Amino acid sequence: MFFLATEIIAQSDSITKKNQIGFGLGLYQAKIKNALVSDFGHKGTQIPAIQISYKRISKSNFHNLQITYTNLKLYSPYRQNYTTDLRPTLAYSYLRKLIDPTQQFSLYLGLTVFGYASFRDVRFNNEDIANNYNTEYTSMLSVSSMATYKIEKNLFEVQANWGGVSFNQRTGYANKVAAETKWQLQSFSNFNEYSLRMAYTRAVSKKINLRIEYNFQFHSFIKPEYLGYLSNCLTISSSFKF
């Protein structure tokens, strides 16, 4: 996925300092597997996706907020069957610097809150043969670690998140079939979440940064019906500082 973003960085032309607000457009790829309606994974790609981000970096703390809007049409291997999925996603990470031995290489540890609303509709033979409209609200709390490497005007970031707890509510027919599944707190035993973020940023002037970023995310819920979601995102960003 290529993601073209604009970032506004306040206060400093340093590549790693203070506030950054960004807006971008890009490409997004995902696969959803919803056992209630199919044993097949439905896959889709979107150009462009929309992303807004806010980042704050201080001497010992790292804050990163990303809001991504996608509206995918995910097809089964049989093209006449598909899922539409409108999905605003929010991810916020707070990480604290653990070691900074060289000022170039740093390690962080912290938490990430990941939340999304998914408004889905499944169609077979291009027809709404049975109303599979499904709404899902999910938030996940993950343990996060991040490594950064800074050299002159270049910054490399790698962040990994492991899901700990999740708050998952599915309404619609999934909910009706399984009856009392509202507001079910999922534990690690029936919930999985892993995500990875890799970014390379280069300061090209006092006002402009360039960045390439890759985001991978996978999560699944076992109950009441298996629901898995995998997404890939590769972005190229241009950032403006002020």
Next chain:
Amino acid sequence: MKYILILTAIIIIITSCKKEFFAEPENSNEVVFEQFWKGFDKYYPEFQSKKINWDSVYAIYRPQVNSNTTSKQLYDVMRNMLNVLQDRHSAIYIAGYDSSYRYNRVDSLNWIGFDNLKNKYLETTKGNEAVKYAKVRNENVGYIYIGGFEFDDNNYSIIDDIVSEFGNFSGIIIDVRQNEGGALRNAETIASRFADQKRLYKYNKLRTNTLHNDLTDYLPYYIAPKGNKQFTKKIILITNSSSFSAAEELTLMFKSFPYVLHIGDETQGGSGTTPIGIELANGWAYRVSSIQLLTTNKQPITNGIEPNIKIGISQQDINLNNDRILEKAIELAK
């Protein structure tokens, strides 16, 4: 940089182990049959009330499916299995929409067609694609025809205008013959303009576990007045055997009002609304009813909702455009 590579490798290893996510079903006749049978086994709520042994159905039809079975033969097997259920909400859909099948309880339609009815019995007709209404000729009676609940929701808000316009009539006839259902909320929009108070009109039961008799308690549903004005004088509701799904929900709503008389033929019957659609390994899809719908007496509507006055139209009358059911309704609504 070494740490970055290690971290990346760990993530890739962990995520590559998600077999349930990445494994796809084998496309074979046997797998398709098993998926179809298991879907009903898991979700269908009426095995017990209909006294259907689904394992016996498996024993009969599973041997008929093997690697040499043609698509047509497999489709026929599924049709036969659906006929055991006798449930119009359950269906099989063939890829590319070449064909589909769902059970239909075949009865006399008792229906002369709306245009014939309009020309013979009604004054100028108004309304939209979903709701049509008119004054009955030479009578102080209003007539409303609702052909379906699948149209845009805005169509049904016309009911407020109708209730105002018909407010001084002695009675209103509501006709849902040939209404195959649609959105339940649209049925509620209509019925709420005829409710005098909040009333229980149905119960639902849902499957909760793998056993066929694992159902929820009776879940009550109510209909309450909405809109600026409600009509609560004489109301005659007409149904026939094609009145189905949301039209049956509407029928139950109206039957909860003490001033409503239900005439015509039994409704289609079957299980409740909200079927689930499920994709099969060969790209076909099926839908399975998921909710048992019961009357306020806690009886499933399996064989349709019985009218208070059962009346039909002979073939001779249909040929002559004589709607004996509507004539009876007019007589009762005066």
